[in-house]
Structures are given as C-alpha cells and as structure tokens.
Amino acid sequence: MGEIRDGARIGAWAVVGVLGLAVLYVVGAFAFGGAMWITAPFRGEVDKRENTVASGEFRQTTYEEFFDLCEAVQNAEGTIQVLQEERKAASETRTTQIDQSITALKATRIESVNDYNSKAAQEHRAPFHDKDLPYRLDVGAERTTCTN
Template sequence: MGELREGARIGTWLVCGIVGLAILYVVGAFAFGGAGWITAPFRGEVEERERTVGSGAFRLTTYEEFFDLCEAVQNAEGTILALQQERESASEARRAQIDQSVTALRATRIESVNDYNTKAAQEHRAPFRDRDLPYRLDVDAEKTTCTA
C-alpha cells in the first residue's frame, strides 16, 4: 500500500509537471507571439506614418499646400472685390449675376479657410506650415494676408 501511495504521488507530480509546462508554453507563446499579434496594428500605423510624414515628398507637398490654400482665399477675396466694384456701374441683369457670383465666391472662400485651419490644426501637418503663414485664417476677415 505504501508503494501504491508513492506511485500515486509521483504520478500526481508528473501530471502537474506536464500541465505546468503546457501552461508555461501557452503563456510564453502568447506573451511573445501574441504580443506581436496584438501590437501589429500599432506597429503598422507607425510604419505607415514614417513612410508618409517622414518622406520628403509629403513634407514638400504639405508645405506648398498651405501656401496654395492661403492663396485660394486671397484669390476669392480679390475676385469678390473686383465684382463688387463692377456692380456699381452694371446693369440690373448683370448685378443679379454678380450677386450670385459673389455668394458662390464667399462660400468657396469659407471652404478654403476651413480647409486651411483644419490642416493647420493636424498634428502631423502643422510642422510643415511656413512660419510666416498665419496659424489660422479668419472666416470673417475681409482681407487675408499670406506672407512668403
């Protein structure tokens, strides 16, 4: 009977050892392989950002984009001013056309201002805005200054 108990004890230790090794293996596989699987989206995101934000083409395009957006705002303002001056001496039919054009240009100007402000606020684009350009453009301003 003593030998039977000793054999059961050894068998219990053997089963516990095998189960423990299996658990250790599963935990290790998850910790190393699973951690890679869990962090894959983050690592892919960083890799994608480095490919775009870190590239010279992205930097140059973003830098020029701020100037283009600011210039679009100024162009709309200039056209609005020219149309308003023309309106003073225009016929009634032409005034109606001018009013429609001015309304459309104001909407286009607001879109350009909002686009500029949105991009200027983006963390990955803001560093590429020229220091002479305004941080934000004002939708209500009559004249926008973009210095180069």
C-alpha cells in the same frame, strides 16, 4: 516478449515526442502571435508615420498645400472685390449675375479658410506649416494676408 516491450516503449516515446513538438509549436505560435498582437498598435503608428511624415514627398506637398490654400482664399477675395467694383456700374441683369457670383465666391472662400484651418490644426502637418503663414485664417476677415 522483450522485443514487444522494447517496441512498445519506442512507440510510446515517439508518440510523446510528436505530442511534445505539437505542444511546443502551439505555444510558440501563441507566444509570437501574442507578441505581434500586443505590439500591433505601436507598429501601426510607426508604419503610418514612416509612410507620411518621414516621406519627403509628403513634407513638400504639405508645405506647398498651405500656400495654395492661402492663395485660394486671397484669389476669392480679389475676385469678390473686382465684382463689387463692377456691380456699381452694372445693369440690373448683370447685377443679379454678379450677386450670384459673389455669393458663390464667398462660399468657396469659407471652404478654403476652413480647409486651411483644419489642416493647420493636424498634428502631423503642423511641422510643415511655413513660419511666414498665419497659424489660422479668419472666416470673417475681409482681406487675408498670407505672410505674418
């Protein structure tokens, strides 16, 4: 009888031990999983910043992108001016073609100005905006200067 009682006691301790380990595992999973869930927004922001702002390629590309956008605006303005000069001596058929081209170039210029201004306003791009470039470009301006 004593052996059965000792065996039952050992069995009960084994069951309690297994249940205790299971409870400990569940509590640990919730504790660490909860900590990861709570810090997810912070970790996500750090990862995003490290993958973009801290990237040398991103910084260089962004810096050059502002110059490219400003230059695109100036190129459209220059082409519009050349077409307007040509229009003065053009035939009626050519005048119609020139007017269509000017309209398309004005739309392209507006898109480039809006793209430039949108990117200049983005907080993560602002540090890479060259000091000699204007902060914003004016859609209504006839001529754009890409240096201050």
